[in-house]
Amino acid sequence: MNILIIGSGGREHCLAWKISQSKLVDKLFAIPGNAGISQIAVCENISCSKENFGNILQFIEKNGIHLTIVGPEAPLVDGIVDYLSKKGHLVFGPDQTAAQIEGSKVFTKKLCMSHDIPTAKAEFFNKSELDKAISYIKGLKENEFPYVIKADGLAYGKGVIIAQSKEELLDALDGFFIKNRFGKSGQDIVIEEFISGFEVSLLCLCDGKKLIPLDLAQDYKKIFDGDNGKNTGGMGSYSPLPFIDEVLYEKILNKIVLPTFHALKDENINYTGVLYAGIIVRGNEPYLLEYNCRFGDPETQVVLPRLKNDIVPVLLDCARGSLRDIKLKWDDEKTVCVVLASKGYPETSSKGDIISGLEEIKSKKDVFVFHAGTKKDGDKTVTDGGRVLNVVAKADTFKEARILGYEAIERIGFNGMQFRKDIALKVEETL
Ligand SMILES: Nc1ncnc2c1ncn2[C@@H]1O[C@H](COP(=O)(O)OP(=O)(O)O)[C@@H](O)[C@H]1O
Ligand SMILES: [Mg+2]
Structure with a gap:
Protein backbone atom coordinates (compact mmCIF):
# COMPACT_ATOMS: atom_id res chain seq x y z
CA MET A 1 0.00 0.00 0.00
CA ASN A 2 1.02 3.65 -0.44
CA ILE A 3 1.30 5.82 2.64
CA LEU A 4 1.53 9.61 2.91
CA ILE A 5 3.00 11.43 5.91
CA ILE A 6 2.13 15.08 6.40
CA GLY A 7 4.73 17.25 8.12
CA SER A 8 8.40 18.16 7.96
CA GLY A 9 9.97 17.63 11.38
CA GLY A 10 12.01 15.06 13.28
CA ARG A 11 8.79 13.40 14.37
CA GLU A 12 7.76 12.86 10.76
CA HIS A 13 11.22 11.57 9.77
CA CYS A 14 11.05 9.08 12.64
CA LEU A 15 7.53 8.02 11.60
CA ALA A 16 8.70 7.63 8.01
CA TRP A 17 11.69 5.55 9.15
CA LYS A 18 9.49 3.26 11.25
CA ILE A 19 6.80 2.94 8.57
CA SER A 20 9.36 2.25 5.83
CA GLN A 21 10.34 -0.96 7.70
CA SER A 22 6.87 -2.42 7.20
CA LYS A 23 6.40 -5.12 4.56
CA LEU A 24 2.93 -3.70 3.95
CA VAL A 25 4.32 -0.53 2.41
CA ASP A 26 4.94 -0.20 -1.31
CA LYS A 27 5.60 3.50 -1.64
CA LEU A 28 6.03 6.16 0.99
CA PHE A 29 5.28 9.85 0.35
CA ALA A 30 5.66 13.00 2.44
CA ILE A 31 4.22 16.52 2.22
CA PRO A 32 6.37 18.60 2.46
CA GLY A 33 9.07 16.40 4.11
CA ASN A 34 12.72 17.45 4.52
CA ALA A 35 16.19 16.39 3.35
CA GLY A 36 16.23 13.33 5.63
CA ILE A 37 12.71 12.19 4.79
CA SER A 38 13.50 12.52 1.08
CA GLN A 39 15.98 9.63 1.45
CA ILE A 40 13.13 7.22 2.24
CA ALA A 41 10.01 8.89 0.85
CA VAL A 42 8.97 10.85 -2.22
CA CYS A 43 8.51 14.42 -1.00
CA GLU A 44 6.17 16.99 -2.52
CA ASN A 45 6.55 20.59 -1.51
CA ILE A 46 2.98 21.58 -0.64
CA SER A 47 2.32 23.67 2.47
CA CYS A 48 -0.08 22.09 4.99
CA SER A 49 -2.18 25.21 5.50
CA LYS A 50 -5.93 25.05 5.10
CA GLU A 51 -5.87 26.73 1.66
CA ASN A 52 -3.82 23.81 0.41
CA PHE A 53 -6.05 20.93 1.57
CA GLY A 54 -7.37 20.72 -1.99
CA ASN A 55 -3.83 20.30 -3.36
CA ILE A 56 -3.11 17.60 -0.77
CA LEU A 57 -6.30 15.80 -1.83
CA GLN A 58 -5.22 15.94 -5.48
CA PHE A 59 -1.83 14.49 -4.54
CA ILE A 60 -3.50 11.65 -2.60
CA GLU A 61 -5.75 10.79 -5.52
CA LYS A 62 -2.98 11.03 -8.11
CA ASN A 63 -0.64 8.74 -6.14
CA GLY A 64 -3.18 6.18 -4.97
CA ILE A 65 -2.51 6.83 -1.27
CA HIS A 66 -4.20 4.32 0.98
CA LEU A 67 -3.43 5.90 4.35
CA THR A 68 -2.50 9.48 5.27
CA ILE A 69 -0.83 10.16 8.62
CA VAL A 70 -0.96 13.74 9.86
CA GLY A 71 2.02 14.79 12.01
CA PRO A 72 1.51 18.42 13.12
CA GLU A 73 -1.37 19.88 15.13
CA ALA A 74 -2.23 22.86 12.92
CA PRO A 75 -3.77 20.92 9.98
CA LEU A 76 -5.63 18.67 12.46
CA VAL A 77 -7.11 21.67 14.25
CA ASP A 78 -7.93 23.15 10.83
CA GLY A 79 -9.95 20.04 9.95
CA ILE A 80 -7.77 18.16 7.46
CA VAL A 81 -9.12 14.81 8.70
CA ASP A 82 -12.74 15.90 8.17
CA TYR A 83 -11.87 17.23 4.71
CA LEU A 84 -10.06 14.11 3.47
CA SER A 85 -12.42 11.63 5.16
CA LYS A 86 -15.43 13.24 3.49
CA LYS A 87 -13.72 12.58 0.17
CA GLY A 88 -13.42 8.91 1.09
CA HIS A 89 -9.79 8.77 2.23
CA LEU A 90 -8.39 6.94 5.23
CA VAL A 91 -6.56 9.31 7.60
CA PHE A 92 -4.76 8.75 10.90
CA GLY A 93 -5.53 11.65 13.26
CA PRO A 94 -8.47 13.21 15.11
CA ASP A 95 -11.17 15.21 13.33
CA GLN A 96 -11.61 18.93 13.96
CA THR A 97 -13.99 18.50 16.90
CA ALA A 98 -11.69 15.98 18.61
CA ALA A 99 -8.58 18.07 17.87
CA GLN A 100 -10.00 20.76 20.18
CA ILE A 101 -8.32 18.78 22.94
CA GLU A 102 -5.15 20.59 21.79
CA GLY A 103 -6.72 23.45 19.84
CA SER A 104 -8.54 24.90 22.85
CA LYS A 105 -7.08 24.87 26.34
CA VAL A 106 -10.40 26.22 27.65
CA PHE A 107 -12.25 23.25 26.12
CA THR A 108 -9.86 20.75 27.70
CA LYS A 109 -9.78 22.44 31.09
CA LYS A 110 -13.57 22.51 31.23
CA LEU A 111 -13.72 18.85 30.18
CA CYS A 112 -11.31 17.91 32.99
CA MET A 113 -13.08 20.05 35.58
CA SER A 114 -16.51 18.63 34.79
CA HIS A 115 -15.22 15.04 35.00
CA ASP A 116 -13.07 15.37 38.13
CA ILE A 117 -9.84 14.81 36.22
CA PRO A 118 -6.94 16.18 38.31
CA THR A 119 -5.58 19.39 36.80
CA ALA A 120 -4.47 22.83 38.04
CA LYS A 121 -7.42 24.96 39.25
CA ALA A 122 -8.26 27.55 36.64
CA GLU A 123 -10.30 30.62 35.71
CA PHE A 124 -11.25 31.64 32.16
CA PHE A 125 -11.51 35.06 30.60
CA ASN A 126 -12.52 36.34 27.20
CA LYS A 127 -11.01 39.47 25.66
CA SER A 128 -14.30 41.27 26.33
CA GLU A 129 -13.78 40.68 30.07
CA LEU A 130 -10.56 42.64 30.49
CA ASP A 131 -11.75 44.49 33.61
CA LYS A 132 -12.95 41.30 35.22
CA ALA A 133 -9.57 39.65 34.54
CA ILE A 134 -7.69 42.63 36.00
CA SER A 135 -9.72 42.61 39.20
CA TYR A 136 -9.32 38.83 39.48
CA ILE A 137 -5.54 39.22 39.26
CA LYS A 138 -5.53 42.13 41.72
CA GLY A 139 -7.44 39.93 44.17
CA LEU A 140 -4.81 37.14 44.11
CA LYS A 141 -2.44 36.79 47.02
CA GLU A 142 1.14 37.80 46.22
CA ASN A 143 2.48 34.91 48.33
CA GLU A 144 0.56 32.37 46.20
CA PHE A 145 2.51 33.16 43.07
CA PRO A 146 3.59 31.93 40.52
CA TYR A 147 0.41 31.70 38.46
CA VAL A 148 0.27 30.46 34.90
CA ILE A 149 -1.48 32.29 32.07
CA LYS A 150 -2.18 30.50 28.79
CA ALA A 151 -3.55 31.35 25.38
CA ASP A 152 -6.58 29.21 24.55
CA GLY A 153 -5.52 28.40 20.98
CA LEU A 154 -2.40 27.08 19.24
CA ALA A 155 0.69 29.18 19.91
CA TYR A 156 3.60 26.87 18.96
CA GLY A 157 4.90 26.52 22.51
CA LYS A 158 4.95 30.29 23.11
CA GLY A 159 1.48 30.86 24.53
CA VAL A 160 2.20 29.95 28.16
CA ILE A 161 3.67 32.44 30.62
CA ILE A 162 4.61 31.64 34.19
CA ALA A 163 4.15 34.88 36.15
CA GLN A 164 6.08 35.33 39.38
CA SER A 165 4.10 38.35 40.59
CA LYS A 166 0.85 40.26 40.07
CA GLU A 167 2.78 42.77 38.00
CA GLU A 168 4.07 40.07 35.67
CA LEU A 169 0.64 38.53 35.37
CA LEU A 170 -0.96 41.90 34.54
CA ASP A 171 1.79 42.51 32.02
CA ALA A 172 1.15 39.12 30.41
CA LEU A 173 -2.59 39.82 30.33
CA ASP A 174 -1.84 43.07 28.53
CA GLY A 175 0.12 41.05 25.96
CA PHE A 176 -2.85 38.77 25.30
CA PHE A 177 -5.75 41.22 25.34
CA ILE A 178 -4.29 44.63 24.45
CA LYS A 179 -1.18 43.96 22.39
CA ASN A 180 -2.82 40.96 20.72
CA ARG A 181 0.47 39.05 20.78
CA PHE A 182 -1.23 35.75 20.00
CA GLY A 183 -3.92 37.00 17.66
CA LYS A 184 -7.01 34.83 17.64
CA SER A 185 -5.35 32.19 19.83
CA GLY A 186 -5.17 34.69 22.70
CA GLN A 187 -8.76 36.01 22.61
CA ASP A 188 -9.58 33.58 25.37
CA ILE A 189 -7.19 32.80 28.18
CA VAL A 190 -6.80 30.46 31.13
CA ILE A 191 -5.22 31.60 34.41
CA GLU A 192 -4.27 28.63 36.54
CA GLU A 193 -2.46 27.60 39.68
CA PHE A 194 1.21 26.66 39.30
CA ILE A 195 2.05 23.04 40.09
CA SER A 196 5.62 22.28 40.89
CA GLY A 197 6.84 18.82 39.93
CA PHE A 198 8.33 16.76 37.12
CA GLU A 199 6.70 16.19 33.73
CA VAL A 200 6.07 13.04 31.73
CA SER A 201 4.55 12.46 28.31
CA LEU A 202 2.19 9.58 27.69
CA LEU A 203 1.17 9.04 24.07
CA CYS A 204 -1.77 6.73 23.34
CA LEU A 205 -3.04 5.32 20.06
CA CYS A 206 -6.83 5.57 19.79
CA ASP A 207 -9.52 4.26 17.43
CA GLY A 208 -12.50 6.09 18.98
CA LYS A 209 -13.45 3.17 21.19
CA LYS A 210 -10.18 1.79 22.48
CA LEU A 211 -6.86 3.24 23.52
CA ILE A 212 -3.37 1.69 23.62
CA PRO A 213 -0.67 3.56 25.55
CA LEU A 214 2.86 3.75 24.19
CA ASP A 215 5.85 3.64 26.53
CA LEU A 216 6.53 6.79 28.54
CA ALA A 217 9.00 9.49 27.57
CA GLN A 218 10.28 12.75 29.01
CA ASP A 219 11.31 15.78 27.04
CA TYR A 220 13.46 18.83 27.78
CA LYS A 221 11.79 22.15 26.93
CA LYS A 222 14.42 24.72 27.92
CA ILE A 223 17.19 25.77 25.60
CA PHE A 224 20.08 25.50 28.09
CA ASP A 225 21.50 22.82 30.39
CA GLY A 226 19.97 22.55 33.84
CA ASP A 227 16.57 23.64 32.43
CA ASN A 228 17.65 27.25 32.05
CA GLY A 229 16.75 29.85 29.45
CA LYS A 230 13.78 30.11 27.12
CA ASN A 231 11.21 27.45 26.27
CA THR A 232 11.70 25.68 22.94
CA GLY A 233 9.84 23.10 20.87
CA GLY A 234 11.98 20.50 22.69
CA MET A 235 15.76 20.07 23.02
CA GLY A 236 15.89 16.35 23.79
CA SER A 237 14.12 13.35 25.22
CA TYR A 238 14.57 9.84 26.53
CA SER A 239 12.57 6.67 27.08
CA PRO A 240 11.55 4.67 29.11
CA LEU A 241 11.15 6.45 32.46
CA PRO A 242 12.79 4.36 35.21
CA PHE A 243 11.37 6.48 38.05
CA ILE A 244 7.69 5.89 37.25
CA ASP A 245 6.48 2.93 39.27
CA GLU A 246 3.40 0.81 38.61
CA VAL A 247 1.25 2.71 41.14
CA LEU A 248 1.97 6.11 39.60
CA TYR A 249 1.53 4.73 36.08
CA GLU A 250 -1.88 3.30 36.97
CA LYS A 251 -2.89 6.67 38.44
CA ILE A 252 -1.92 8.46 35.23
CA LEU A 253 -3.96 5.99 33.21
CA ASN A 254 -6.97 5.55 35.49
CA LYS A 255 -7.34 9.03 36.94
CA ILE A 256 -6.45 11.07 33.87
CA VAL A 257 -6.14 9.44 30.46
CA LEU A 258 -8.99 6.89 30.51
CA PRO A 259 -11.49 9.25 32.21
CA THR A 260 -10.66 11.85 29.53
CA PHE A 261 -11.19 9.32 26.75
CA HIS A 262 -14.54 8.33 28.28
CA ALA A 263 -15.50 11.97 28.81
CA LEU A 264 -14.89 12.59 25.11
CA LYS A 265 -17.08 9.62 24.24
CA ASP A 266 -19.80 10.96 26.57
CA GLU A 267 -19.71 14.18 24.56
CA ASN A 268 -20.06 12.15 21.35
CA ILE A 269 -16.53 12.93 20.30
CA ASN A 270 -14.98 10.07 18.38
CA TYR A 271 -11.28 10.38 19.22
CA THR A 272 -8.95 8.63 16.79
CA GLY A 273 -5.21 9.11 16.32
CA VAL A 274 -2.75 10.00 19.07
CA LEU A 275 -3.94 11.31 22.41
CA TYR A 276 -0.85 12.77 24.05
CA ALA A 277 -1.14 13.57 27.74
CA GLY A 278 1.31 16.09 29.20
CA ILE A 279 1.38 15.19 32.88
CA ILE A 280 3.01 16.90 35.86
CA VAL A 281 3.65 14.87 39.01
CA ARG A 282 3.59 16.56 42.41
CA GLY A 283 4.17 14.39 45.48
CA ASN A 284 3.32 11.17 43.63
CA GLU A 285 0.02 12.60 42.32
CA PRO A 286 -0.32 13.20 38.57
CA TYR A 287 -2.09 16.29 37.18
CA LEU A 288 -3.01 16.97 33.58
CA LEU A 289 -1.09 19.94 32.15
CA GLU A 290 -2.40 19.70 28.62
CA TYR A 291 -3.34 17.32 25.84
CA ASN A 292 -1.89 17.28 22.36
CA CYS A 293 -3.73 15.72 19.45
CA ARG A 294 -0.70 14.22 17.65
CA PHE A 295 2.61 12.43 18.16
CA GLY A 296 5.02 14.34 20.41
CA ASP A 297 8.21 15.87 19.05
CA PRO A 298 10.86 14.83 20.25
CA GLU A 299 9.12 12.04 22.25
CA THR A 300 8.27 10.06 19.11
CA GLN A 301 11.97 9.91 18.24
CA VAL A 302 12.76 7.95 21.45
CA VAL A 303 9.58 5.88 21.63
CA LEU A 304 9.31 4.45 18.10
CA PRO A 305 12.90 3.13 17.90
CA ARG A 306 12.03 0.98 20.96
CA LEU A 307 8.82 -0.42 19.44
CA LYS A 308 9.22 -3.94 18.07
CA ASN A 309 5.83 -4.23 16.36
CA ASP A 310 5.13 -3.16 12.81
CA ILE A 311 3.38 0.16 13.37
CA VAL A 312 1.46 0.21 10.07
CA PRO A 313 -1.31 -2.30 11.00
CA VAL A 314 -1.86 -0.39 14.26
CA LEU A 315 -2.13 2.98 12.53
CA LEU A 316 -4.46 1.48 9.93
CA ASP A 317 -6.70 -0.03 12.63
CA CYS A 318 -6.88 3.32 14.45
CA ALA A 319 -7.82 5.15 11.28
CA ARG A 320 -10.48 2.54 10.48
CA GLY A 321 -11.90 2.60 14.01
CA SER A 322 -11.21 -1.10 14.54
CA LEU A 323 -8.19 -1.46 16.80
CA ARG A 324 -7.49 -5.11 17.57
CA ASP A 325 -6.39 -6.34 20.98
CA ILE A 326 -2.72 -6.27 20.15
CA LYS A 327 0.08 -6.13 22.63
CA LEU A 328 2.82 -3.68 21.82
CA LYS A 329 6.31 -5.07 22.47
CA TRP A 330 9.12 -2.83 23.63
CA ASP A 331 12.89 -3.16 23.52
CA ASP A 332 14.44 -3.19 26.96
CA GLU A 333 17.05 -0.88 25.54
N1 LIG B 1 -0.08 24.78 35.83
C1 LIG B 1 1.21 24.65 35.57
N2 LIG B 1 2.09 24.48 36.58
C2 LIG B 1 3.42 24.39 36.33
N3 LIG B 1 3.97 24.44 35.11
C3 LIG B 1 3.13 24.62 34.05
C4 LIG B 1 1.72 24.72 34.24
N4 LIG B 1 1.16 24.86 33.03
C5 LIG B 1 2.16 24.84 32.14
N5 LIG B 1 3.36 24.71 32.73
C6 LIG B 1 4.69 24.65 32.09
O1 LIG B 1 4.61 25.25 30.81
C7 LIG B 1 4.86 24.27 29.78
C8 LIG B 1 3.95 24.55 28.60
O2 LIG B 1 2.58 24.45 29.00
P1 LIG B 1 1.53 23.58 28.19
O3 LIG B 1 0.24 23.66 28.91
O4 LIG B 1 2.10 22.24 27.95
O5 LIG B 1 1.35 24.41 26.85
P2 LIG B 1 2.03 24.35 25.40
O6 LIG B 1 2.75 23.04 25.27
O7 LIG B 1 0.88 24.49 24.50
O8 LIG B 1 2.94 25.52 25.36
C9 LIG B 1 4.61 22.93 30.45
O9 LIG B 1 5.33 21.91 29.82
C10 LIG B 1 5.10 23.21 31.86
O10 LIG B 1 6.51 23.13 31.93
MG1 LIG C 1 3.06 21.30 26.21
Missing part, protein backbone atom coordinates in the same frame (compact mmCIF):
# COMPACT_ATOMS: atom_id res chain seq x y z
CA LYS A 334 17.11 2.81 26.40
CA THR A 335 16.89 5.64 23.90
CA VAL A 336 18.24 9.17 24.18
CA CYS A 337 17.51 11.95 21.68
CA VAL A 338 19.56 15.15 21.49
CA VAL A 339 18.27 18.01 19.37
CA LEU A 340 20.82 20.03 17.40
CA ALA A 341 19.47 23.55 16.98
CA SER A 342 20.57 26.38 14.76
CA LYS A 343 22.18 29.66 15.75
CA GLY A 344 19.80 32.07 17.46
CA TYR A 345 17.19 29.44 18.35
CA PRO A 346 14.61 29.78 19.91
CA GLU A 347 14.30 33.56 19.27
CA THR A 348 15.36 33.29 15.64
CA SER A 349 16.86 30.62 13.45
CA SER A 350 19.57 30.59 10.90
CA LYS A 351 19.00 28.98 7.51
CA GLY A 352 21.22 27.75 4.70
CA ASP A 353 24.26 26.69 6.80
CA ILE A 354 26.00 23.61 5.40
CA ILE A 355 25.76 20.52 7.64
CA SER A 356 28.86 18.31 7.72
CA GLY A 357 29.48 14.82 9.07
CA LEU A 358 26.14 13.22 8.18
CA GLU A 359 27.65 10.62 5.83
CA GLU A 360 30.20 9.63 8.43
CA ILE A 361 27.66 8.57 11.06
CA LYS A 362 25.23 6.93 8.64
CA SER A 363 26.84 3.53 9.22
CA LYS A 364 26.92 3.75 13.01
CA LYS A 365 24.82 1.00 14.52
CA ASP A 366 22.12 2.11 16.97
CA VAL A 367 22.51 5.78 16.10
CA PHE A 368 19.66 7.33 14.13
CA VAL A 369 19.80 10.83 12.77
CA PHE A 370 16.31 12.19 12.20
CA HIS A 371 16.15 15.42 10.26
CA ALA A 372 13.97 18.33 11.37
CA GLY A 373 14.85 21.69 9.81
CA THR A 374 17.01 20.59 6.88
CA LYS A 375 16.84 20.81 3.12
CA LYS A 376 18.87 19.80 0.10
CA ASP A 377 20.95 22.43 -1.65
CA GLY A 378 22.48 20.71 -4.67
CA ASP A 379 24.43 17.78 -3.26
CA LYS A 380 24.69 19.42 0.17
CA THR A 381 22.36 19.30 3.16
CA VAL A 382 21.76 22.69 4.77
CA THR A 383 19.95 23.98 7.85
CA ASP A 384 16.37 25.16 7.29
CA GLY A 385 14.87 25.99 10.68
CA GLY A 386 15.35 26.21 14.43
CA ARG A 387 15.58 22.57 15.33
CA VAL A 388 17.83 21.03 12.69
CA LEU A 389 18.67 17.42 13.56
CA ASN A 390 17.72 14.85 16.19
CA VAL A 391 20.47 12.42 17.11
CA VAL A 392 18.97 9.31 18.72
CA ALA A 393 21.08 6.59 20.30
CA LYS A 394 19.92 3.24 21.64
CA ALA A 395 21.84 1.06 24.11
CA ASP A 396 21.46 -1.29 27.08
CA THR A 397 21.83 1.58 29.55
CA PHE A 398 21.21 5.31 29.48
CA LYS A 399 24.88 5.84 30.17
CA GLU A 400 25.93 3.93 27.04
CA ALA A 401 23.20 5.57 24.97
CA ARG A 402 24.42 8.99 26.07
CA ILE A 403 28.03 8.15 25.18
CA LEU A 404 27.01 6.77 21.78
CA GLY A 405 24.79 9.77 20.99
CA TYR A 406 27.22 12.48 22.10
CA GLU A 407 30.11 10.77 20.25
CA ALA A 408 28.05 10.88 17.06
CA ILE A 409 27.26 14.55 17.62
CA GLU A 410 30.98 15.36 17.76
CA ARG A 411 31.20 14.39 14.10
CA ILE A 412 28.35 16.66 13.01
CA GLY A 413 28.85 20.34 12.48
CA PHE A 414 27.18 23.47 11.17
CA ASN A 415 27.62 27.15 11.85
CA GLY A 416 26.30 28.11 15.31
CA MET A 417 25.13 24.59 16.21
CA GLN A 418 23.79 24.41 19.76
CA PHE A 419 22.61 21.46 21.85
CA ARG A 420 22.14 20.43 25.47
CA LYS A 421 24.77 18.24 27.12
CA ASP A 422 22.57 17.01 29.96
CA ILE A 423 19.89 15.00 28.15
CA ALA A 424 19.05 11.90 30.23
CA LEU A 425 21.91 12.76 32.60
CA LYS A 426 19.60 12.50 35.61
CA VAL A 427 18.75 8.86 34.77
CA GLU A 428 22.28 7.91 33.74
CA GLU A 429 22.94 5.92 36.89
CA THR A 430 19.68 3.94 36.60
CA LEU A 431 19.59 0.60 34.84
